[in-house]
Amino acid sequence: xxxxxxxxxxxxxxxxxxxxxxxxxxxxxxxxxxxxxxxxxxxxxxxxxxxxxxxxxxxxxxxxxxxxxxxxxxxxxxxxxxxxxxxxxxxxxxxxxxxxxxxxxxxxxxxxxxxxxxxxxxxxxxxxxxxxxxxxx
Numbered sequence: 528x529x530x531x532x533x534x535x536x537x538x539x540x541x542x543x544x545x546x547x548x549x550x551x552x553x554x555x556x557x558x559x560x561x562x563x564x565x566x567x568x569x570x571x572x573x574x575x576x577x578x579x580x581x582x583x584x585x586x587x588x589x590x591x592x593x594x595x596x597x598x599x600x601x602x603x604x605x606x607x608x609x610x611x612x613x614x615x616x617x618x619x620x621x622x623x624x625x626x627x628x629x630x631x632x633x634x635x636x637x638x639x640x641x642x643x644x645x646x647x648x649x650x651x652x653x654x655x656x657x658x659x660x661x662x663x664x
Contacts, residue, residue, distance in 0.1 A: 546572040552608045555641070556580040556630060557615035558588075558595050565615040565641045566591055577610060580630070598633040606634045615641040 546569060553574060555562045558581040569576055570591075578594040580601065588595035596605075612635045614627060627638050 552577045552610040554610045562615040611637045613641045
């Protein structure tokens with residue numbers, strides 16, 4: 528019964544659809560390990576990432592051949608595109624809320640935690656492996 532529910536509601540296709548449904552343009556907040564992981568997930572689904580935001584970025588920084596800006600040196604043209612900012616830093620809820628508020632104050636109104644994308648991927652992968660294992664029993 529539970530496997531049937533999982534098969535109908537959670538799949539690799541659902542994860543892929545979740546990523547493809549993200550509105551573009553996209554920016555990733557966080558140029559560390561998690562931000563890089565999110566970039567790779569998006570790239571696998573042919574999503575266009577316009578750059579990274581990071582509190583420690585210096586002028587001219589690049590990652591995956593994309594610009595890395597701090598919140599004070601983002602070109603106005605980028606802000607005017609009204610990108611979705613995928614928050615890709617691991618921190619507790621209080622810290623995350625404070626940083627997301629800072630991002631909003633810098634002119635970005637669309638912010639989404641990336642953790643949900645990682646969870647979709649993990650659940651989809653786990654479901655796929657469990658389903659394949661049960662088929663072999």
